[in-house]
Amino acid sequence: MTTATMQVSQKDFEKAQEQLKLLKKDPGNETKLKLYALFKQATEGPCNSPKPGMLDFVKKAKWDAWNSLGNLSQDNARQKYTELVSSLISAESAGQTKDASPEESRHGGYETIIVTTKNNITKIMFNRPERKNAINHQMYREIIKALHEAGKDDSTIAVITGNGEYYTSGNDLNNFANVKPNEMEKMAKDGAVLLKEFVSSFIDFPKPLIAVVNGPAIGISVTLLGLCDIVYASDRVSTLQS
Structure with a gap:
């Protein structure tokens, strides 16, 4: 150096x-x-x-x-x-920026993602950079909601990307922490239902869906890339599918 x-x-x-x-x-x-x-x-x-x-x-x-x-x-x-x-x-x-320009609107009601619309493009951004954008149950539900709303609004396409150095590190291991033995069966069933709805929201999305992979992608996030219409990746990208 x-x-x-x-x-x-x-x-x-x-x-x-x-x-x-x-x-x-x-x-x-x-x-x-x-x-x-x-x-x-x-x-x-x-x-x-x-x-x-x-x-x-x-x-x-x-x-x-x-x-x-x-x-x-x-x-x-x-x-x-x-x-x-x-x-x-x-x-x-x-998180603090409010409507950067008259052409851009920011969708409220989200905590783990940032959703904005500008020039007829809806951008859905994973927003847990301190956890390498690990996907917890709340993020699963918010992405489902964001894709559902983007499918019905006036935007032409939707873009999914990550905030920070990672695209997403896959499932947050805290999803499976502190589960009591007698709750494991219910957790597995609820998780399967949520995952099915999550994957279906990608499959059923009625508009072009573009992934802009800004950093490493791991686990479920790699699987989902195959459900997008176009994938753009930076030269810092590495993928790992578990």
Whole structure:
């Protein structure tokens, strides 16, 4: 890496630190731990401090997050830190923006996706960048609703994409967490019904449906690409189908 490149990287890293202070919404403990770990890795290198005691929960959580980065280089840590801050800023800006122009309308009532219409194009954007756009049950239902509404509005086509560095990382594992043994059968049946309705919303969509894959796509999101009429992918895209 050249000195000039390192200087630019350091400049971007310092800018990201300033941008992080401007966030109005708490990104959550998991994201804050990741930011802490990446910052420490970027500025000090791999974790070499002694592991805190089990009862010192906060310090132990920070140590675990930093230690989990292993031998990640300081340059890569700076890059990942900068990208994460950028995705948080983008998500917050998108959530606060009201009708960027008279030609663009933003559809309300959504928490896990952003839906806008401009120039007769409805854009549906996965909007959980802090979770790599992992699809939870709420997002499943909101995408179904968004496709249903886009199929009936005045738009000509619909575009699906992701906010941040990932298109989507597939199913959120929290969908399957904290399920009691006596609830597993019901959860499986309810999940099958939801998945069928979700896939059907793609199959039955009456207009051209375009996927703009902005980053890695994993699991169910890869399967769904085959149900779109056109797929555009950036050069950063990788796919993994489970």
